[in-house]
Amino acid sequence: MSQADIETLRAGYEAVSRGDWDAALRGLHPDLEWKPAERHPLAGTYRGRQQFERFFREQWEPFEEVRVEPEEFFQRGDRIVVFLRIRSRPKGSSATVEIRIGHLWTMRDGKAARCEVFAVRQEALETLGLSEQDAHADS
Secondary structure (H helix, E strand, O other), rough: OOHHHHHHHHHHHHHHOEEEEEHHHHEEEEEEEEEEOOOOOOOOOOEHHHHHHHHHHHHHHHHHEEEEEEEEEEEOEEEEEEEEEEEEEOOOOOOOEEOOOOOOOOEOOOOOEEEEEEEEHHHHHHHHHHOHHHHHHOO
């Protein structure tokens, strides 16, 4: 695994959780392409750092707190699958919402250039050409 690429992604997730958009955007390629899961209410293709930031600010506006926690990384060449847990708390509530998803990143020039989001983690691995068993055997 390219530890530098994984650390770039990890730093980005940490920055997003802190609400530090300047730091989060640093690890993104200027030509970033962001593709939420097809069943997401804001599905579509978002291009560039500005659209990426706007997507998340709009999506997370109703929440008091959002924590993005990468759990596992699987790399094949310039592509990295990240299994994530996202915990959020709506404004004015003590309830916590938790989802687990997969991101499939393509890295270019040390930056995150493309991300496809999968509601089902296994689908992210399959798109990378790995089964979960293969992925864990490699790590």
